[in-house]
Amino acid sequence: QVFTFNRVEIRVQPSVKVKNGDPMSIICHADISKNTDFQLKHNFTIFKDGKLVFMTVSDKEDARYEIPVAKSSDTGDYECTVKADGKLSFSNSIYVWVAGMTKPILTADRKEVLEGEVVKLRCELPEEVPPLEFFFRKIKTNSAPKEKRVPEQNQNFSEVEYYVEEGDNILQFDCFGKRQVRSGWESSQHSNKTLVTVKEPFIKPTLTTRPSSNVTEGDQIEFECSTVVAQMRDIEIILQKNRTILNSVRDKKFLKYSTVATQEDSGEYLCKVEQGAVSKTTKLNVFVSELFPKPTLSASMTKLDENKDLILSCSINGVRRANFSIVRKSSGGDILLKNSRVLAVKVNVNDTGSYTCKAEVKGIVKESKPVRINVYAPVSKPTLSVVSGSPEVVLGKPLQLICHSVMGTPPITFTFYKGDEVKKNVTNDSYAMFLDEDIGLNDNGGYKCDARNNHSSGVKTSNILNVTVIVPIRDASLGSVPYGEVEVGSDTAFLCSVKEGSWPIDFKFFKKTDHEVLLHEVREYSDRTIWHKKTMKRKDTGTYYCMASNRASVDVRSRPITISVILAAWQKGVIAAFVLTAIAGAGAVALWWFLRKKKKGNECSALAPNLTNEKLTRQPSDGNYYSGSGYIEDNENHMKSTDESKGPDLESAEVDYTEVEVSTLDPHR
Numbered sequence: 001q002v003f004t005f006n007r008v009e010i011r012v013q014p015s016v017k018v019k020n021g022d023p024m025s026i027i028c029h030a031d032i033s034k035n036t037d038f039q040l041k042h043n044f045t046i047f048k049d050g051k052l053v054f055m056t057v058s059d060k061e062d063a064r065y066e067i068p069v070a071k072s073s074d075t076g077d078y079e080c081t082v083k084a085d086g087k088l089s090f091s092n093s094i095y096v097w098v099a100g101m102t103k104p105i106l107t108a109d110r111k112e113v114l115e116g117e118v119v120k121l122r123c124e125l126p127e128e129v130p131p132l133e134f135f136f137r138k139i140k141t142n143s144a145p146k147e148k149r150v151p152e153q154n155q156n157f158s159e160v161e162y163y164v165e166e167g168d169n170i171l172q173f174d175c176f177g178k179r180q181v182r183s184g185w186e187s188s189q190h191s192n193k194t195l196v197t198v199k200e201p202f203i204k205p206t207l208t209t210r211p212s213s214n215v216t217e218g219d220q221i222e223f224e225c226s227t228v229v230a231q232m233r234d235i236e237i238i239l240q241k242n243r244t245i246l247n248s249v250r251d252k253k254f255l256k257y258s259t260v261a262t263q264e265d266s267g268e269y270l271c272k273v274e275q276g277a278v279s280k281t282t283k284l285n286v287f288v289s290e291l292f293p294k295p296t297l298s299a300s301m302t303k304l305d306e307n308k309d310l311i312l313s314c315s316i317n318g319v320r321r322a323n324f325s326i327v328r329k330s331s332g333g334d335i336l337l338k339n340s341r342v343l344a345v346k347v348n349v350n351d352t353g354s355y356t357c358k359a360e361v362k363g364i365v366k367e368s369k370p371v372r373i374n375v376y377a378p379v380s381k382p383t384l385s386v387v388s389g390s391p392e393v394v395l396g397k398p399l400q401l402i403c404h405s406v407m408g409t410p411p412i413t414f415t416f417y418k419g420d421e422v423k424k425n426v427t428n429d430s431y432a433m434f435l436d437e438d439i440g441l442n443d444n445g446g447y448k449c450d451a452r453n454n455h456s457s458g459v460k461t462s463n464i465l466n467v468t469v470i471v472p473i474r475d476a477s478l479g480s481v482p483y484g485e486v487e488v489g490s491d492t493a494f495l496c497s498v499k500e501g502s503w504p505i506d507f508k509f510f511k512k513t514d515h516e517v518l519l520h521e522v523r524e525y526s527d528r529t530i531w532h533k534k535t536m537k538r539k540d541t542g543t544y545y546c547m548a549s550n551r552a553s554v555d556v557r558s559r560p561i562t563i564s565v566i567l568a569a570w571q572k573g574v575i576a577a578f579v580l581t582a583i584a585g586a587g588a589v590a591l592w593w594f595l596r597k598k599k600k601g602n603e604c605s606a607l608a609p610n611l612t613n614e615k616l617t618r619q620p621s622d623g624n625y626y627s628g629s630g631y632i633e634d635n636e637n638h639m640k641s642t643d644e645s646k647g648p649d650l651e652s653a654e655v656d657y658t659e660v661e662v663s664t665l666d667p668h669r
Contacts, residue, residue, distance in 0.1 A: 347375045
């Protein structure tokens with residue numbers, strides 16, 4: 001018995017899209033080939049989204065999974081497997097969509113509530129499988145529904161709470177659900193509508209005024225705010241004007257507030273009743289007419305010199321009888337100067353400030369606009385100086401000046417001059433700064449400044465400030481006499497000069513060694529200096545340079561020069577004579593040794609009687625004469641060679657002796 005699976009297939013009846021509530025069948029079919037007609041047991045298994053939903057064993061090649069009422073939860077991917085006699089085969093996957101959702105069920109925990117209370121709602125989709133999304137709607141007459149969305153991942157119902165607001169009389173609620181399918185989102189029908197009746201915990205408050213809402217300054221005005229309460233519990237009444245709380249009561253049905261009316265009391269008043277989360281308000285406009293206008297303060301002068309007379313007077317347009325007072329404003333409070341309509345005073349600088357006057361009629365006090373009085377002390381003569389302290393500036397560098405007046409009431413206006421030209425105007429309290437960035441060679445003076453304020457004494461001028469312009473050093477050079485080579489023992493003059501630079505100039509002479517060696521320094525009121533170095537020595541050979549600087553504080557270095565200290569001419573002659581004498585002596589010794597060696601074994605002939613020249617001869621054929629390099633002794637002395645490095649032949653030679661007669665030298669030769 002031989003068989004084989006040709007294929008396994010799965011299909012849906014009536015179609016892959018089924019309406020919610022209709023029946024549907026999932027059919028698994030095995031196509032098998034056999035060599036003979038024999039019975040074969042088939043194990044059918046059907047899966048939905050990877051989970052087992054149906055199993056059966058049959059000798060037929062088809063198996064049916066019947067779903068009499070399809071629900072949205074039956075939507076998914078289906079596949080089947082067939083196993084027979086140890087062989088197994090799989091079908092492809094097929095997607096089934098059960099369109100439509102069951103109608104949700106909505107319930108409310110209460111049918112009747114008070115304003116400010118909460119309604120709890122529950123929406124359920126009994127035949128649906130999470131994840132789901134629930135949408136709750138609060139429906140009011142003549143307004144758009146308020147919707148809340150609640151996702152649920154693990155259950156097929158959801159609960160929310162709705163706050164009942166002021167004005168919510170009759171409310172309706174409903175809900176619907178959504179689920180995500182392969183083609184997008186699918187929505188259910190809307191649930192049944194649930195009706196909730198709302199009652200007021202208290203009525204909207206009533207706000208009244210006595211005698212009326214139109215009063216005159218000085219009149220007594222009384223406010224009363226009242227309401228009707230269902231339950232006298234945690235209720236509060238508040239009276240406000242422009243966000244300012246004027247009065248409040250708790251656990252009472254009414255509030256009273258009275259005051260003497262002023263013009264500032266005109267405006268909108270608000271009565272608010274609160275209980276829990278419920279709040280209701282009533283508004284009322286009050287107009288207070290003016291009893292008399294604000295007073296006016298006038299001054300004889302608003303800017304005046306110290307020790308001058310000041311007159312302040314207070315008046316009211318159209319009113320002659322009132323209680324007046326003149327005060328001065330200060331950070332610590334008003335300072336009463338006089339209970340009068342007029343104030344006359346001799347002022348000083350400390351009287352500078354703001355002044356007002358107050359007027360009282362029938363208990364109503366009004367204040368004028370403030371008047372600013374400025375009292376001025378004269379400025380003192382300003383001083384002009386350089387900020388750095390020294391009255392000088394380096395050419396090309398900026399010059400900063402400060403003008404300062406010790407005395408004088410600010411603001412003070414300072415004017416800077418360079419020569420007769422105005423350079424800058426500055427207004428400050430006691431000093432001003434000026435930066436001159438255009439310094440030239442000829443700017444050696446002419447700075448001054450003026451100071452003035454509102455005092456009648458006028459302008460004060462500083463002394464003229466003379467500023468010295470310092471020219472920096474430029475192009476230092478070094479020379480020497482003699483130049484290049486100098487004889488030992490002689491003097492050398494070093495000349496260091498600059499091309500440009502303000503005096504005095506500090507000159508320094510250096511010699512280069514492993515480190516810089518300062519040899520000489522001097523300050524000169526000149527553009528050059530000469531340094532005489534006495535008695536030059538061989539160790540003075542080397543490289544020299546000079547450095548120049550002035551008050552510009554810039555060191556300028558010259559190019560280096562090289563000095564070689566050589567021997568003097570007479571020293572060269574002495575050395576040459578010494579060398580020649582040494583050479584001649586060495587030659588004479590060599591000749592003497594040579595002649596003595598040739599005469600070895602022979603008898604010496606007697607010397608000529610006349611030994612005045614004291615000359616020795618080498619050979620008859622040699623006409624050159626050499627001065628003797630040995631020395632003459634008496635008969636007991638040896639004649640010895642000064643050259644001890646002649647080798648073994650000289651050391652082994654015999655010594656010859658001779659007698660000599662020394663004659664007196666001729667003084668004329």
